[in-house]
Amino acid sequence: MTDAPAATSPTPLAPGRDRYFDGLRALALIRVVAYHAFGWAWAGLVFPSMGVMFGLAGTLMAKSLERPALQVVRGRFRRLLPPFWFWGAFVVVAMLVHGWMPDRRIVYWIVPLGDPPGNAWGAQAWEILWYLRTYLWFVLLSPLLLRVFRLAPVPALVASLAPVLVLNFAWAGPDDRVGTALWDLATYLFCWMLGFAHRDGVLQRLKPAPVAVLSLAAMAYGGWYAFSRRAGYGTYDLDENPLAQAFWSAGFVMLLMWAKEYFRIDLAGLTRLRRTDRLVTVFNARAVTIYLWHEIALVLAVPLIDRCWDVPAFEAYLPLESQWFLFAVGWLLIVVFVLACGWVEDVAARKKPRLLP
Incomplete structure (x- = not known):
């Protein structure tokens, strides 16, 4: 990049920026693009991008909720919706040109709290919106979730894996948009709550042995479930298996966040690699x-x-x-x-x- 400052000293980080988290977010985005380009089933096992992104978002949300909740929620919606509207205008017009007939569900193209409708022609563009829908619901629920978490941090964190177990083994939920949203929320609830645990210093107080045992056990269960159900799902791809995704992501993201605190990783030295640091900045800002x-x-x-x-x-x-x-x-x-x-x-x-x- 040509926009690097001329001074020889490292570029100072913006207040509150953490280069470790910024680097993880950039890596997660690269992995998402690579997955959609190559379709690698093993990509989620190497780096579960969506779990990482929800974990990072949970940390930032807990930090933001030091301010009034309504102000924070409104701010999150304000920052997400205009880019979504701008992008959506092109997608909607293109689908209309290609024969799409919208109905009253088009309201989800204004606020995507449900999956926005579309036609098969535009499916590859709009199918990624599940992430925005899930993120917005987590934002809305965070004031309550954070209050529950702070009443009993460790029990709340462990219990956050219960919904995906219930949906998988007891009740699959309704077969509609509500059911789809419940599955996605349940799959990544632990990662979001893990962000709370990081922000509140809960992970910093945990000993290495129990963290390693629990994280590796969660990953082992998630990996085993993915491969043991390979015939039923047609693949071991975690994106096709919510329970495997939930447990693998839970263990993986816990190790990443706990290691940051235990080993005091901040990647502040990244600022000395100007081009790389600049690239990470662009990835996070865009x-x-x-x-x-x-x-x-x-x-x-x-x-x-x-x-x-x-x-x-x-x-x-x-x-x-x-x-x-x-x-x-x-x-x-x-x-x-x-x-x-x-x-x-x-x-x-x-x-x-x-x-x-």
Whole structure:
């Protein structure tokens, strides 16, 4: 990046920024794009991105709730909805052009507390909105969840795995939008509450042995359940198996957050690697833009590469058949979307719009 300061001293972090968490969020976004480009079933086992993102969001939410709850909830909605509306306007218009007939559920394109409707043509774009819907519900529930957590931190943390067990073994919930939302909330509730535990210093007080045993046990159960139910789900991909996802993410994210406190990891030295530090900054400041637009970028990469076959030099020298080439072109288009659309995040945060933060 060319926007690095000229001074020789490391760039100071903005107040309250934690480069360890910033780095995890950037890595999570990269993994999400890679998963959607390659479809690797093992990707969630190596790094459960969504569990990590919900854990980080829970930490930030607990910090924010030191202010009045209504103010915090309203602020979270204000920062998320304008980028969603901007992105959604393009998706909705495109689906209308391709024959979509909306109904009263179109209200979910205004506030996505339920899955916004759409047609099969636009499914690859709008299917990622489950994350925004789940995030907004966690934001709404956080004042109550944080109060319950602070009454009995460890029991509340352990009990947060109960809903996914109930849904999996006792009651599957309604077969509609409500049921889908319940499954997603139950799957990532522990990770969100784990963010509370990190913020309140609960993890810092835990001894290494019980943390290691419980985390590895949760991961072992999640991994075992994923592979033992492989025939039923057709894959061991955690994204297709909520119970396996919940337990694997619980153990994985607990180790990440506990290790940060126990070993005092902050990655402050990242500021000395200016280009890497700059990249992490951009990923965090444009996280919503990257998440919303990355699927469209990957979709557009396909016809763009198809056109390259018409150019003899490209056909001869470019690896047009390689999935890695698709991945690279997808990232080039993501950069275009960040430059063209990322300013909406600045407006939503009531900051001066900039091409790059």
